[in-house]
Amino acid sequence: MNKHLQLYGQSLSLLTDLYQLTMAYGYWKSGTAEKEAVFNLFFRKNPFGGGYTVAAGLEQAIDFIENFRFSEEDTAYLRTLTGSDGQPLFEAAFLDYLQELRFTGEVDAIPEGTVVFPQEPLLRVRGPILQCQILETPLLNLINFQSLIATKAARIKQVTKGEPVLEFGLRRAQGMDGGVTASRAAYIGGADATSNVLAGRLFGIPVKGTHAHSWVMSFDSEEEAFETYAEVLPNNCIFLVDTFDTLEGVKKAIETGKKLEAKGYKLGGIRLDSGDLAYFSIEARKLLDAAGFKDAAIVASNDLDENIIQSLKDQGATINVWGVGTKLVTAYDQPALGGVYKLAAMRNDKDDEWEYKIKLSEQTIKISTPGIQQVRRYRNANGFIADMIYNTEGFQKKEEEIMIDPMDYTKRRKLDNATPHEDLLVPVFREGKLVYNLPEIQDVKKRVEDQLSGFHESIRRFVNPHLYPVGLEKGLYDFKTDLILKLRKFNGK
Numbered sequence: 001m002n003k004h005l006q007l008y009g010q011s012l013s014l015l016t017d018l019y020q021l022t023m024a025y026g027y028w029k030s031g032t033a034e035k036e037a038v039f040n041l042f043f044r045k046n047p048f049g050g051g052y053t054v055a056a057g058l059e060q061a062i063d064f065i066e067n068f069r070f071s072e073e074d075t076a077y078l079r080t081l082t083g084s085d086g087q088p089l090f091e092a093a094f095l096d097y098l099q100e101l102r103f104t105g106e107v108d109a110i111p112e113g114t115v116v117f118p119q120e121p122l123l124r125v126r127g128p129i130l131q132c133q134i135l136e137t138p139l140l141n142l143i144n145f146q147s148l149i150a151t152k153a154a155r156i157k158q159v160t161k162g163e164p165v166l167e168f169g170l171r172r173a174q175g176m177d178g179g180v181t182a183s184r185a186a187y188i189g190g191a192d193a194t195s196n197v198l199a200g201r202l203f204g205i206p207v208k209g210t211h212a213h214s215w216v217m218s219f220d221s222e223e224e225a226f227e228t229y230a231e232v233l234p235n236n237c238i239f240l241v242d243t244f245d246t247l248e249g250v251k252k253a254i255e256t257g258k259k260l261e262a263k264g265y266k267l268g269g270i271r272l273d274s275g276d277l278a279y280f281s282i283e284a285r286k287l288l289d290a291a292g293f294k295d296a297a298i299v300a301s302n303d304l305d306e307n308i309i310q311s312l313k314d315q316g317a318t319i320n321v322w323g324v325g326t327k328l329v330t331a332y333d334q335p336a337l338g339g340v341y342k343l344a345a346m347r348n349d350k351d352d353e354w355e356y357k358i359k360l361s362e363q364t365i366k367i368s369t370p371g372i373q374q375v376r377r378y379r380n381a382n383g384f385i386a387d388m389i390y391n392t393e394g395f396q397k398k399e400e401e402i403m404i405d406p407m408d409y410t411k412r413r414k415l416d417n418a419t420p421h422e423d424l425l426v427p428v429f430r431e432g433k434l435v436y437n438l439p440e441i442q443d444v445k446k447r448v449e450d451q452l453s454g455f456h457e458s459i460r461r462f463v464n465p466h467l468y469p470v471g472l473e474k475g476l477y478d479f480k481t482d483l484i485l486k487l488r489k490f491n492g493k
């Protein structure tokens with residue numbers, strides 16, 4: 001366990017914002033540390049202007065929670081922190097308490113690879129408030145980034161229409177963990193292989209690659225470069241043909257391909273990495289086909305993303321393997337998913353009942369939803385039709401379920417228990433123990449494909465995608481409205 005979650009040889013429990021620890025100290029000192037709380041992790045907008053998001057990062061979140069403990073070294077560091085008066089920020093007894101602290105609560109989560117939408121809790125954490133609080137930052141860090149990259153990869157795979165995508169991003173990734181984590185999420189979302197060898201080893205992702213311009217440049221001629229490569233790696237021959245003159249390069253790759261064939265090997269293909277990729281791929285295909293290399297792949301790379309790939313396809317490009325780096329692993333056009341983690345309920349001291357919590361905002365979309373939430377996904381014969389967020393404890397939903405658009409009271413839909421449905425959040429931790437069987441990464445990847453094919457294609461289009469209906473169960477909607485009115489002092493008026 002804890003495969004790549006150790007950074008620089010350190011445990012990662014301090015990988016949180018200082019304010020989580022100062023609040024934790026506050027809860028401890030004021031005697032509320034053990035009060036039971038529920039937090040929901042959700043985002044408010046699909047990334048890239050798209051109509052869907054792919055959930056990813058749960059395995060690393062689980063790993064983090066399982067290995068969550070402050071070591072002696074960690075608390076020794078915290079002991080050195082001081083406040084504005086130069087005095088220690090934390091008292092010794094609190095740091096001793098932290099050292100003994102383990103996660104004892106509950107986590108429910110939507111499995112990785114599930115297609116999800118704004119407002120839906122991807123993860124729900126329940127337990128002593130101090131523990132839930134400290135987990136906010138690492139959980140958001142882990143889920144936001146991987147969900148973002150998995151979504152980007154799904155969009156890229158969507159436009160290649162099933163043609164292989166090779167993730168080449170490590171050199172441009174946001175640091176080392178960014179690179180490793182992006183390779184994992186990209187594979188889940190749709191990439192078929194990575195050039196990142198460490199990610200291959202850690203996660204069981206296929207590793208693939210060609211060669212660079214420097215290989216060609218290190219010889220006196222392109223012929224010599226290709227032939228030497230073919231001698232050393234006859235079973236891995238995809239030649240980069242654009243170092244000097246692309247179509248001349250293709251001809252030289254073909255000559256080397258013939259020699260490979262004579263020795264019983266196959267020319268894997270060529271790679272194009274500059275110039276007009278549509279034009280060169282079409283011309284290269286003609287040359288390869290005429291020479292009998294109909295199976296040879298045409299790999300293309302060079303700052304590709306889903307929009308350029310779509311444009312190349314529209315131009316009739318004959319590329320059939322797509323190398324995508326920078327714009328995939330950095331989510332170039334939207335570098336962050338704005339997931340948040342909000343307190344939604346707390347156990348009341350007086351009567352031991354749930355007290356529901358809400359964050360007000362001038363912007364309706366930013367008002368959080370109270371409750372111990374679950375997401376129910378309904379389907380008909382054609383696929384998924386709507387998701388309803390409901391409260392699982394306290395006020396109950398009724399037999400006949402009415403779902404209301406949280407942004408528009410008049411937009412509603414009738415659903416009932418007879419409509420086939422599935423609850424998306426599944427138990428992950430109970431009393432601090434892992435109760436979830438982690439799926440193989442290949443199964444997570446497969447889940448993305450299955451899920452995406454279950455939604456109407458209109459949610460997948462890039463321009464003005466259709467908004468998939470996500471609503472609040474009427475009881476929850478009304479409860480939330482009453483709570484907002486109460487907080488705004490419109491109580492009963």
Ligand SMILES: Nc1ncnc2c1ncn2[C@@H]1O[C@H](COP(=O)(O)OP(=O)(O)OP(=O)(O)O)[C@@H](O)[C@H]1O
Nearest residue numbers: 273274275276277278279302303304308311312315
């Ligand atoms: N036919 C095409 N239609 C649309 N975009 C294309 C087409 N061919 C290439 N591109 C994209 O246009 C951009 C070209 O960038 P740029 O001009 O920097 O590349 P280049 O000069 O050809 O190559 P390099 O600088 O790597 O040698 C890349 O993002 C590439 O993917």
Ligand SMILES: O=P(O)(O)OC[C@H]1O[C@H](OP(=O)(O)OP(=O)(O)O)[C@H](O)[C@@H]1O
Nearest residue numbers: 168273301302303304323324325326327
């Ligand atoms: O373009 P990306 O999607 O990031 O894919 C990875 C890129 O990395 C390599 O070259 P590099 O960019 O290092 O050099 P170059 O720009 O001179 O090709 C490769 O040739 C690709 O172009």
Ligand SMILES: O=C(O)c1cccnc1
Nearest residue numbers: 168195208209210211325
């Ligand atoms: O194998 C490749 O072709 C490759 C690897 C990393 C970056 N660009 C290309």
Ligand SMILES: [Mg+2]
Nearest residue numbers: 273301302303
């Ligand atoms: Mg480049």
